[in-house]
Amino acid sequence: MKTLFKNGSFWSSRSELFTGLLVEDGRILATGPDALAHSADQIIDLANSFVMPAFGDGHAHPIFAGREAAGPKVNGLQSVAEIQEAVRIFAEANPDQPWIIGGAYEAAIIEGGDFDAHWLDEVVSDRPVVLHAVDHHTIWVNSKALEIADITSATKDPAGGTIARREDYSPKGTLREPEAFALILDHSPKNTIESDVRAIKYACAQYLKSGVTYANDSWLEEGMAEAYLAAVTSGDLTIDMNISFLANPGEWKSALTKIEKLSAQFEPYKNQVNAKSVKFLGDGALSSGTAALLEPYLDQPGFSGLKIWKDDELFEAVTEFDARGYQIHIHAIGDAAIRQALDAFEFMQHTNPARDRRPVLVHAQLISAEDMPRIAQLGVIANMQPLWMYLDPMNKELILPRLGEARNNRQYQLRSLIDSGAQVAFGSDWPVTSEVPLEALFVPVQRVGASGGSPWSPEEAITIEESMTFYTAGVAYQNFREDEFGKLEVGYRADFVVLDKSPLEGSGISILDVYKNGIKQAR
Numbered sequence: 001m002k003t004l005f006k007n008g009s010f011w012s013s014r015s016e017l018f019t020g021l022l023v024e025d026g027r028i029l030a031t032g033p034d035a036l037a038h039s040a041d042q043i044i045d046l047a048n049s050f051v052m053p054a055f056g057d058g059h060a061h062p063i064f065a066g067r068e069a070a071g072p073k074v075n076g077l078q079s080v081a082e083i084q085e086a087v088r089i090f091a092e093a094n095p096d097q098p099w100i101i102g103g104a105y106e107a108a109i110i111e112g113g114d115f116d117a118h119w120l121d122e123v124v125s126d127r128p129v130v131l132h133a134v135d136h137h138t139i140w141v142n143s144k145a146l147e148i149a150d151i152t153s154a155t156k157d158p159a160g161g162t163i164a165r166r167e168d169y170s171p172k173g174t175l176r177e178p179e180a181f182a183l184i185l186d187h188s189p190k191n192t193i194e195s196d197v198r199a200i201k202y203a204c205a206q207y208l209k210s211g212v213t214y215a216n217d218s219w220l221e222e223g224m225a226e227a228y229l230a231a232v233t234s235g236d237l238t239i240d241m242n243i244s245f246l247a248n249p250g251e252w253k254s255a256l257t258k259i260e261k262l263s264a265q266f267e268p269y270k271n272q273v274n275a276k277s278v279k280f281l282g283d284g285a286l287s288s289g290t291a292a293l294l295e296p297y298l299d300q301p302g303f304s305g306l307k308i309w310k311d312d313e314l315f316e317a318v319t320e321f322d323a324r325g326y327q328i329h330i331h332a333i334g335d336a337a338i339r340q341a342l343d344a345f346e347f348m349q350h351t352n353p354a355r356d357r358r359p360v361l362v363h364a365q366l367i368s369a370e371d372m373p374r375i376a377q378l379g380v381i382a383n384m385q386p387l388w389m390y391l392d393p394m395n396k397e398l399i400l401p402r403l404g405e406a407r408n409n410r411q412y413q414l415r416s417l418i419d420s421g422a423q424v425a426f427g428s429d430w431p432v433t434s435e436v437p438l439e440a441l442f443v444p445v446q447r448v449g450a451s452g453g454s455p456w457s458p459e460e461a462i463t464i465e466e467s468m469t470f471y472t473a474g475v476a477y478q479n480f481r482e483d484e485f486g487k488l489e490v491g492y493r494a495d496f497v498v499l500d501k502s503p504l505e506g507s508g509i510s511i512l513d514v515y516k517n518g519i520k521q522a523r
């Protein structure tokens, strides 16, 4: 069956606009005048709407987003009182839920970002409460959670993590980095394959509504690959996924066999799930003062953050996974972590034979001038989060005092990266920030957020067509699927979004319809 989509303004990665698209069996059969000249079984009139390729999400955590959505939702709340109220309502509505786990609160509403367990105790004291902060490098818990985990003034900070303290050294209720979360969350009920499949279903539905038809799950923990296997076999996975296993210092060697085994199990489903990438965490985050810097933080003299890996071990691990054919993703935010990641990529490329490997530098937030040209030189893809590229409360209240004006303003040098020749792909980092591409597309163009204000480092602004390309073809390239996704050309998947207005003419755009494989998706 051939379907002709006509009277649209079709845009495909910086090409000239064209007016028609012919689709058969989920693929594009013809475009422009060729499409209009064909006979078709069905004609859909797009009434002069703007059409662009469906979006890809190059870096996100869909299962975490789905898990978090099963708890109280505190996103965007502007005071502790509002958060308390949301938690209280959720607890009342879910009396049998033994643990209350939700998110994501704005840490910048409290100076310094240390939230007190007692504030949560006021609304729930009989069972543990854990809330994730929007940066997802921080949690805020109630006293019951501290008690169950036996965290007291005698508990030492775990390696790689911190426990915020009161003056008497007792735990305050805020913990930073996964190593510290584990002290608490290891006691919480385990996620099951069934609950994670529900999380995947939720994530797919959210994505399809937003026009995203292929995404990345950038960090698999215990049981998550199994959940993707279950979801792809049951048909609950309704978008395409690229999933990354997680390599941890000290553990990656013993995890190799298991990763190889799990990866092989996806072989029959490789058109839907690509399980050939590995994620390394190079450092923490600037907002929590744990990103690794070349120069110390201003508020902690002599402290430059935490590199999660020692150079030698990172180089060895990256090279080993690369030799086995995995694509390497390294999370690197601070300039020291970025340098270490680039050094690791360089070492890997010198050690292993040449191949099309497309290493990914995730976040690439604060790049030193010396390292800027190396990204393009090493063929590294910079995966960046467009929704972060303005002076939001986190950058203004939490990061600026830690970095100082000049260093703070050097974050997200996207224009410089493009001009240096680097490949760029966009990702939402959902649930850290919204998974909806239309909320993010104009941020790197205007360098302001939804509430306006003056542009942040406007010399690093990009064009709207660049932004659209990085959220489509850029992600397709990162995922080795540039012949299938991200463009509206003959042979490509008929995945596209119909918009009420052209982004090329200004912001304030909404999605009218989303098509996947030529089929209209429920919204």
Ligand SMILES: [Zn+2]
Pocket (backbone or CB within 6 Å): 059, 060, 061, 218, 429
């Ligand atoms: Zn992430």
